[in-house]
Amino acid sequence: MVKSDAPFNVEQPAKIYLPRTSESETLKKIRHTTSHVMAMAVQKLFPKAQVTIGPWIENGFYYDFDSPDPFTEKDLKAIKRDGENHQT
Numbered sequence: 420m421v422k423s424d425a426p427f428n429v430e431q432p433a434k435i436y437l438p439r440t441s442e443s444e445t446l447k448k449i450r451h452t453t454s455h456v457m458a459m460a461v462q463k464l465f466p467k468a469q470v471t472i473g474p475w476i477e478n479g480f481y482y483d484f485d486s487p488d489p490f491t492e493k494d495l496k497a498i499k500r501d502g503e504n505h506q507t
Contacts, residue, residue: 439477450475453502458482460501465494 438446458470461484473482484490490498 441477447475450480454480454482456502456505457498459505460498464497464501465490 468484468486471483
């Protein structure tokens, strides 16, 4: 390990605390909003796909879609790209 003049102990990595959804109203809002952004991207790119259910969950969120064709890896990348373009 490299010696440092840093005012903190670089030999001991700091612990990072990531809140659970149940512990953070802000995290719930972020996951809820992000799930809607994803659903809007799917509906834009795949108009025949219907949104079914998709709540936030403890470690993220999900949506089930009723689509005539299964999504491919290429489709998932397009959904991600479109969703990222809508973030502010």
